[in-house]
Amino acid sequence: MSGLAIITEACIDVKDRACVDVCPVQCIYEFDPNKNMLFSEAEAGSGVTENTHTANADAIGIFGDSLLYVNTDECTSCTACYEPDVCPVGAIYSEEVVPDGTSAKPYNSTDPNKNHDHTFFIQLSRDVFAD
Ligand code: SF4
Numbered sequence: 001m002s003g004l005a006i007i008t009e010a011c012i013d014v015k016d017r018a019c020v021d022v023c024p025v026q027c028i029y030e031f032d033p034n035k036n037m038l039f040s041e042a043e044a045g046s047g048v049t050e051n052t053h054t055a056n057a058d059a060i061g062i063f064g065d066s067l068l069y070v071n072t073d074e075c076t077s078c079t080a081c082y083e084p085d086v087c088p089v090g091a092i093y094s095e096e097v098v099p100d101g102t103s104a105k106p107y108n109s110t111d112p113n114k115n116h117d118h119t120f121f122i123q124l125s126r127d128v129f130a131d
């Protein structure tokens with residue numbers, strides 16, 4: 001399956017940025033609450049900002065800077081970030097296979113939140129970007 005990448009709840013408070021390093025288009029963003037801005041880095045931890053977007057206050061208010069967000073308008077569905085050896089907690093899914101709590105959609109083997117409905121994060125990933 002090769003669809004848009006969606007980061008789900010397992011990323012919360014992990015945020016090791018392994019996905020940022022493999023993304024070829026820098027479309028995985030962190031939230032800076034001081035600037036109310038979402039930013040992506042050229043390389044994780046480099047401090048070199050590649051892209052920025054304004055955050056939607058209501059949507060970003062739910063989880064804030066506790067996880068990372070894929071900008072689905074910029075994601076090329078390259079599949080790199082949801083290869084099984086990238087995210088240490090299995091938080092990233094291709095959009096069309098984000099688990100919905102039914103057995104029809106398998107969970108990543110390392111996802112600690114198995115059996116949860118993760119589909120909330122599909123819309124959230126779109127809503128947090130105000131522009
Ligand atoms: S699928 Fe590719 S382009 Fe999309 S967020 Fe993941 S690494 Fe980036």
Ligand code: SF4
Nearest residue numbers: 011015016017019087
């Ligand atoms: S690799 Fe996984 S845990 Fe790490 S920042 Fe990306 S989504 Fe979050």
